[in-house]
Amino acid sequence: MSEEKNLSRRKFMLGGLATAAVAGVAAAGINLGGSKEALAATPENWDAEADVIIIGFGAGGGGAAIAAADRGASVLVLESMPVPGGTTRVSGGGCWFPNNNVMKAQGYPDSAEEARLYMTHGNDGQIEDELIEAYIENSPIVADFLQHKVGITWNLGLPDYHPEWHGGKKKGRHLSPSYKDKRSGEALMAAMYDFAVAKGAKFLFNAHAKKLIQDDNGRVVGVMAYQDNKEMKFKANKGVVLATGGFEWDFRYMKNFQRGPQVASVTFNPGSGGGIYGASDGLKMAIDVGADLRNMNESWGLLVYLLPGWEEEVAAYRANAKEYKRSTWQKIIADWFLYRGKPGTIIVNKHGERFLNEACDYDTSLYPFFHRDSYGKNEWRNVPAFVIQDSEAWNKYAFAHIPPGSEPPDYVTKADTLDELAKKLGINAQGLKETVNTCNKYASMKPPRDPFFHRGESFFDRTVSGDAAIAAQDPDDPAACLAPLTKGPYYGIQIHPANCGTCGGPRINGKAQVLNTKGEVIPGLYAAGNIAGLGGPGITYMGPGSPVGGGVLFGYLAGQTITAK
Numbered sequence: 001m002s003e004e005k006n007l008s009r010r011k012f013m014l015g016g017l018a019t020a021a022v023a024g025v026a027a028a029g030i031n032l033g034g035s036k037e038a039l040a041a042t043p044e045n046w047d048a049e050a051d052v053i054i055i056g057f058g059a060g061g062g063g064a065a066i067a068a069a070d071r072g073a074s075v076l077v078l079e080s081m082p083v084p085g086g087t088t089r090v091s092g093g094g095c096w097f098p099n100n101n102v103m104k105a106q107g108y109p110d111s112a113e114e115a116r117l118y119m120t121h122g123n124d125g126q127i128e129d130e131l132i133e134a135y136i137e138n139s140p141i142v143a144d145f146l147q148h149k150v151g152i153t154w155n156l157g158l159p160d161y162h163p164e165w166h167g168g169k170k171k172g173r174h175l176s177p178s179y180k181d182k183r184s185g186e187a188l189m190a191a192m193y194d195f196a197v198a199k200g201a202k203f204l205f206n207a208h209a210k211k212l213i214q215d216d217n218g219r220v221v222g223v224m225a226y227q228d229n230k231e232m233k234f235k236a237n238k239g240v241v242l243a244t245g246g247f248e249w250d251f252r253y254m255k256n257f258q259r260g261p262q263v264a265s266v267t268f269n270p271g272s273g274g275g276i277y278g279a280s281d282g283l284k285m286a287i288d289v290g291a292d293l294r295n296m297n298e299s300w301g302l303l304v305y306l307l308p309g310w311e312e313e314v315a316a317y318r319a320n321a322k323e324y325k326r327s328t329w330q331k332i333i334a335d336w337f338l339y340r341g342k343p344g345t346i347i348v349n350k351h352g353e354r355f356l357n358e359a360c361d362y363d364t365s366l367y368p369f370f371h372r373d374s375y376g377k378n379e380w381r382n383v384p385a386f387v388i389q390d391s392e393a394w395n396k397y398a399f400a401h402i403p404p405g406s407e408p409p410d411y412v413t414k415a416d417t418l419d420e421l422a423k424k425l426g427i428n429a430q431g432l433k434e435t436v437n438t439c440n441k442y443a444s445m446k447p448p449r450d451p452f453f454h455r456g457e458s459f460f461d462r463t464v465s466g467d468a469a470i471a472a473q474d475p476d477d478p479a480a481c482l483a484p485l486t487k488g489p490y491y492g493i494q495i496h497p498a499n500c501g502t503c504g505g506p507r508i509n510g511k512a513q514v515l516n517t518k519g520e521v522i523p524g525l526y527a528a529g530n531i532a533g534l535g536g537p538g539i540t541y542m543g544p545g546s547p548v549g550g551g552v553l554f555g556y557l558a559g560q561t562i563t564a565k
């Protein structure tokens with residue numbers, strides 16, 4: 001997808017010019033006090049005011065804007081970037097909406113009870129049931145709103161990530177958007193933008209929010225932001241929605257809060273990610289006004305290949321980027337589920353041991369990297385890790401953007417034997433050979449098996465990660481994921497734990513209101529999207545579209561709650 005070509009950016013920018021209309025609207029006579037550290041200087045004059053101020057226009061901000069604007073509220077969106085859309089714009093844009101009416105109309109039944117079973121298991125107690133209930137209750141409502149009011153066409157997409165769990169589904173909950181000539185995240189964000197603008201929402205681009213402004217009672221009544229180094233203050237008559245995305249590019253927070261090492265992220269968002277815009281400012285604004293935090297140990301997991309020069313690429317991007325494109329990262333290659341789950345492909349650690357089901361979904365694939373030895377140097381046992389293929393797999397499947405059967409580029413190691421490959425990559429050769437022998441024994445059975453990590457046992461493994469042609473013939477055949485590695489030369493590349501965004505931040509309730517450490521609502525403050533500390537909600541990425549679907553949904557709830565008052 002070429003977002004530069006497809007996105008009606010000109011239109012978006014024209015929308016941005018509407019901001020001239022809001023600048024300079026002074027609101028007089030409000031007493032803000034202002035002794036607290038978190039408070040911005042008491043504004044004597046506001047630069048503009050609106051019922052609802054939304055900080056950031058990705059999935060979370062979009063959901064808030066359409067709901068609030070539709071209910072007749074005046075809406076002002078402050079967005080760091082020169083274009084709307086955030087990471088969501090370059091994403092697949094898929095939304096995970098259980099029990100939606102689109103699936104039912106197409107003959108795929110679902111129920112709130114099944115969704116509850118599935119989500120409760122996935123959540124593993126990480127977040128409150130109230131959020132799960134809000135997600136389940138509002139999924140069909142928000143999907144319908146986006147379809148019938150905002151003008152999105154939904155297409156049924158991929159299975160749940162764990163369709164075999166109680167309440168899991170093989171089809172229907174993942175909805176993929178199209179809108180006009182657009183697809184994916186561009187479609188979702190363009191549709192929400194057009195709708196919000198048509199309903200009168202104003203957008204101020206290149207406007208980076210830095211502080212929340214509270215009154216003496218602790219109510220959030222405004223936002224301080226910068227545009228071209230100019231400080232501005234905006235008054236929020238009804239509420240402020242934080243929708244600034246995750247903190248994945250704040251390395252200190254990543255080290256302090258996440259469960260284990262994550263070397264990089266494939267989010268494309270300097271707005272939430274630091275560099276010229278400041279790292280994780282949305283999160284810091286919430287902390288400054290006393291928000292409780294939740295889910296800070298979670299991210300939407302993903303494995304990546306890092307090509308030589310990737311760190312320089314990231315540094316240059318963070319220093320200079322004014323906008324983001326899908327092509328931003330040339331040297332960080334995501335392995336969503338395209339490569340690692342194919343037959344004749346395994347992942348091993350430096351001991352030569354396998355340690356995960358290589359065909360699982362990308363979020364699940366991260367957790368096995370967080371295992372630490374309990375002896376010696378207490379090393380992260382599975383970092384570094386390596387993808388190993390034999391020549392049959394190499395010749396048959398594309399790998400890390402390399403067409404099948406190509407002469408490998410210098411970042412892929414090739415060797416005639418497993419011994420030689422192990423030596424070149426720094427893997428224990430004996431360990432690797434034993435692992436491959438064991439794999440081969442089980443992969444040669446009819447049907448092939450993986451008694452250790454159960455690869456190929458899930459419908460998801462076979463039909464999404466596995467060989468599409470085999471799965472199309474027989475979706476129950478584990479041969480879609482498993483084959484022995486027998487023929488040299490062998491190929492190897494390091495694979496790294498990473499993410500496509502964090503999902504921890506200010507604790508919200510089922511109405512998207514931010515809570516303080518006593519569990520009380522911080523009046524006037526709402527949050528949605530990756531900053532809102534949901535993650536699925538909870539520990540598990542329920543299915544494709546959890547980040548975006550959950551972001552839009554809780555944004556929508558924020559817009560609804562604010563305007564209900």
Ligand SMILES: Cc1cc2nc3c(=O)[nH]c(=O)nc-3n(C[C@H](O)[C@H](O)[C@H](O)COP(=O)(O)OP(=O)(O)OC[C@H]3O[C@@H](n4cnc5c(N)ncnc54)[C@H](O)[C@@H]3O)c2cc1C
Pocket residue numbers: 055056057058059060061078079080081084085086087088089090091092093094095096207208209210243244245246266267268269270271272273281282300500501528529530531544545546547548549551
């Ligand atoms: C290639 C790719 C594909 C993906 N596909 C999918 C998918 O199909 N489905 C899915 O569910 N997830 C997908 N993901 C993950 C998903 O895109 C993100 O987790 C999600 O879009 C985050 O949404 P958000 O609203 O929280 O943040 P964002 O979309 O990043 O929006 C946050 C916005 O806030 C702005 N901002 C930040 N700080 C400030 C500030 N201080 N002041 C003003 N503005 C600020 C940012 O500039 C940004 O525009 C994908 C990710 C990638 C990278």
